[in-house]
Amino acid sequence: MTRALVLIDIQEGMDSPLWGARNNPDAETQAARLLAHFRATGAPLFHVHHLSTRPASPLHPDNGGTKIKQVVAPTGNEPVYAKSANSAFIGTSLEADLRADGVTGLVIAGLSTPQCISTTVRMGANLGFDVWLAHDACAAFETHAGYGWNADAPRMSAQMIHDCEVSILHGEFCEARATDAILEALS
Template sequence: MDRALLVIDVQESFRRRPAWEAVSDPGVADKAARLVDAARAAGDLVVWVLHAEPGSGTPFDPPLGHVRLIDGLDPADGEPVLVKTSRNAFTTTSLHRTLTAAGVREVVICGIQTEQCCETTARLAADLGFQVTFVTDATATFPIPHRDAPPDRPLAEVLADPRTLPVGAVIDRTEYALAGRFATLASVDDLAPARRPVG
């Protein structure tokens, strides 16, 4: 087993935020599930990662019950489920040790958010010596408000602001930053056959 699929933060927390209405791909869980099926069929390790912000009172606060995989995504016996409190999946978990112990040399990355937890994990994985495949169309993200915009504005105001970075631009910038430097880009169709929808 020299390859692992990292399924990063495909969790209910995101669906509990108003920004979910503007997510780049509401079907990201279906695409992750296709990659999981393909990884299992190939005998690859599947590692599930969840993001938690204890004490925040947000949907990422574990006692609220949303720090769980989106329905239809189910870890198999022996598949690690790690909970992180940093943006990348390595710093606050045992991921590096888990991958090394399993003999993994390549990681395939999917999940939420494209330019945050997924991209930062890809960059760190490359720095740690792993070969990285980034499945951009199996990641999802949200519009990014301008850095000078007031915080906590309603979603409608964020979307109406011409300074807001739209999801397509976020995804493009991530691909430009990763390709040829930190990762090889791939699509779900490159790696997995079609499957039934999640849910």
Template sequence: MTPDSGAPGELVPAATALIVIDVQVGFRDAAHWGRRNNPDSEQNIQRLTQAWRAAEMPMVVVRHASTDPGSPLHPAQEGHQLEEYVEGATALEVVKSVNSSFHGEPDLDAWLQAEGITTIVVCGITTNHCCETTARVGGNLGHRVLFALDATHTFDRTGPDGRVLTADELALATATNLHGEFATVVSTRDLLEAIPRLS
């Protein structure tokens, strides 16, 4: 189960890091990725990043550097670039080539520990790959993980039996897998209402 928060009823302690995962131009490529869900995800991610910056809370931006030269996320491709709305001052930028943000450079877990941060909020792309994997690993490492489901999106995917699961079905499976085991699934609205206000 997920660790308890620092204070009863406190969803977002002041030292909560927003982890913004793989919000990169390459995910615009519908021909490569297929049909997606949640057209509001970008707006929700932007609302969270703006709120974190306004509250002067720590934000980590994670960028995927694919090792496949044909991927839109390969460093040689324009798609490797971050979307403009997540660019700017951040506490840390992590570069990874696998699904987990905890397996990139610099070491995210070591940085969180050094900063005394025990609660993280996960948002970004894609729901059932890098976001879910980061939440799972973060929970296993002992962090309290809040998963902002409506600030993520994903794409339809074909299973080993040839059946296509829609992006919405995959997002529901992620929420079901994570909630109460690796993370607490929350909404952007939940987070914005709970974020500490500057005096």
């Protein structure tokens, strides 16, 4: 099985206070460990970044937050996909490129767990890929406070949102694994 790494939305704009409190401050470090392994072994890897269509978003091209963080920045000819939907497969050639490379399995990591990570994991599984979610190389935010809070919706912590999403995805759409377990399985 050929397994590829897909890093999603690890962008400078994700540091904006607009998103609210965040869990897992080590997510980028864990993603960088995965990236180093895939680079060292020559396994396929893909970078995805979000270009929001919402003018107020820190990830809108006019707001300066679209750049991929240095800790996982692409080098050389590593492919980079720009998306404006929650799934890395929508509006990009990611699926076709994965299939052209003979990829049948994915390792997915990035930001944020309940939005673009979850949507990409679900769609990847529905497209027939064997998906591993590097749960400790992902993070969630509490309520996206900058977009306004709906008082009728239950308020959840970033950790609770992250844990709920990982739990929901595991088994049905992916195998949720820690970075150490993924690296061991790939070695």
